[in-house]
Amino acid sequence: xxxxxxxxxxxxxVILAPMSGVTDLPFRRQVKRLGAGLVVSEMIAxxxxxxxxxxxxxxxxxxxxxxxVAIQLAGTEPALMAEAARLMADRGAALxxxxxxxxxxxxxxxxxxxxxxxxxxxxxxxxxxxVAAVDVPVTVxxxxxxxxxxxxxxxxxxxxxxxxxxxxxxxxxxxCQLYTGTADWGFIAAVKDAVSIPVVANGDVRDVEDARRCLxxxxxxxxxxxxxxxGRPWFAGQVAAFLETGAAPTDPPxxxxxxxxxxxxxxxxxxxxxxxxxxxxxxxxxxxxxxRPGAATFRNAVNNTLDPARVHxxxxxxxxxxxxxxx
Numbered sequence: 001x002x003x004x005x006x007x008x009x010x011x012x013x014v015i016l017a018p019m020s021g022v023t024d025l026p027f028r029r030q031v032k033r034l035g036a037g038l039v040v041s042e043m044i045a046x047x048x049x050x051x052x053x054x055x056x057x058x059x060x061x062x063x064x065x066x067x068x069v070a071i072q073l074a075g076t077e078p079a080l081m082a083e084a085a086r087l088m089a090d091r092g093a094a095l096x097x098x099x100x101x102x103x104x105x106x107x108x109x110x111x112x113x114x115x116x117x118x119x120x121x122x123x124x125x126x127x128x129x130x131v132a133a134v135d136v137p138v139t140v141x142x143x144x145x146x147x148x149x150x151x152x153x154x155x156x157x158x159x160x161x162x163x164x165x166x167x168x169x170x171x172x173x174x175x176c177q178l179y180t181g182t183a184d185w186g187f188i189a190a191v192k193d194a195v196s197i198p199v200v201a202n203g204d205v206r207d208v209e210d211a212r213r214c215l216x217x218x219x220x221x222x223x224x225x226x227x228x229x230x231g232r233p234w235f236a237g238q239v240a241a242f243l244e245t246g247a248a249p250t251d252p253p254x255x256x257x258x259x260x261x262x263x264x265x266x267x268x269x270x271x272x273x274x275x276x277x278x279x280x281x282x283x284x285x286x287x288x289x290x291x292r293p294g295a296a297t298f299r300n301a302v303n304n305t306l307d308p309a310r311v312h313x314x315x316x317x318x319x320x321x322x323x324x325x326x327x
Contacts, residue, residue: 003037003198003222006137006166008068008094010037012240013222014211015169016229017202018042018072018097018141020104025061026267027284030260031229032066035237037222039066043099043107046075046084058271060091068094070139074102074112076122078129089134095166096134098127100142100156103175114175118146120156127163137166141202144187147176151187154194161195169200169224188218200224208242208249215243231287233260258319261288262312269308278306285311289318 003013016023016031018040028039041059048056062069071093075081085096100123102113116123131138140160145151157168170191172183183203192199201214202224211223223243229235238249252260264284269277285302289295298318302311 003200005038005095005139005198008137010068010222012037012244013200014038014236014240014243015200015222015224016040016236017169017224017226018070018099019226019230020102021283022230024059024268024271024280025063025066026264026271027233028066028069029063029267030233030264031236032069034234034260035240037236037240038068038070038095040070040097041072043072043074043102044084044088045112046073046077046080049073049084049087050080060088061271062092067092070095070097072097072099072141073130074099074107075126076111076116078122078125081126082129082133085130085134085138089136093136095137095139096130097139097141097169098130098165100140101171101175103143103178108175114143114146117142117152117156117175118150120152120159123156124159124163127160127165131164138164139167139169140165141169141171143171143173143175144184145174147174153187154190157191157195157199161197165197167198167200168195169202170220172201172203172218183214185214185217188220192219192221198222202226205239208239211239211243231284231290233264254319257288258315261285261315261319265308265311265315274308275306278308278311281311285315292318294318 003010014037016036016039020042023042032039044056044059071088073084100116107113108115144153170188172185188201198221200222201218201220205211205225206228214223225236265281268281272280282303286299289298301314
């Protein structure tokens with residue numbers, strides 16, 4: 001059961017959600033290799049992309065093995081958003097995703113992210129400008145609305161379709177909810193009913209049964225998983241397999257998980273430099289360890305070293321490295 005976004009066909013309808021500081025190139029490659037249908041970059045400010053800042057270029061880095069990949073842009077100026085989208089398409093992005101959903105104060109204060117749900121005219125101008133600027137499909141990620149009194153996602157989705165947007169993803173909370181309460185998957189059905197383009201449901205999908213219920217209640221064409229993949233880059237692939245076969249998944253054995261952690265960590269060292277990679281990997285190490293005996297001790301040790309060899313050794317010890325037999 002795949003999904004088609006414009007001219008981009010996905011092998012399955014499970015998408016890795018964009019998460020700032022999380023869905024960088026090393027993490028996306030792991031999630032895609034382990035079975036996600038599509039991965040989306042962390043949010044990139046359009047102005048920073050045009051100025052080609054070091055941070056924006058690193059966020060925009062892609063690799064052939066994660067194809068197709070979506071690059072998410074944020075901003076408030078249609079012309080700048082269009083130019084940034086052109087740059088991303090030229091750099092190999094298969095899709096451009098527009099961020100109308102980020103609830104963070106620093107983003108909303110700039111009238112970007114979910115603040116655009118209160119500015120439908122400006123949101124439409126941005127969508128139209130970006131669609132006209134690139135030959136790749138354009139998608140939009142939004143919330144159900146700004147607050148309970150203005151859940152306008154169905155209306156904004158219709159505007160998006162009129163502008164030529166190829167897919168809508170909806171997080172089932174308002175901006176004012178932030179990440180409190182529970183995602184309203186049932187409300188996403190109103191968005192699905194409002195448009196003919198694919199709609200993807202997002203929010204609170206932490207196990208495969210959540211994914212099944214989310215799709216059942218929303219009627220969506222696909223599901224987007226975010227925090228459920230933290231420390232579990234194989235989770236999106238598990239959801240895809242479950243939706244395809246109905247068979248309950250099992251987590252990879254410790255030997256496989258250990259290899260994944262080592263590979264992920266090595267990729268972060270390459271992507272960020274040694275010290276930057278060690279620091280950036282700390283949150284991921286904490287997520288990999290979560291729920292396991294000795295997690296706090298492991299996390300504390302990782303957080304107090306800048307030696308990558310020490311981190312690799314800690315991973316071996318924590319995940320039970322195999323006994324090496326003498327020749």
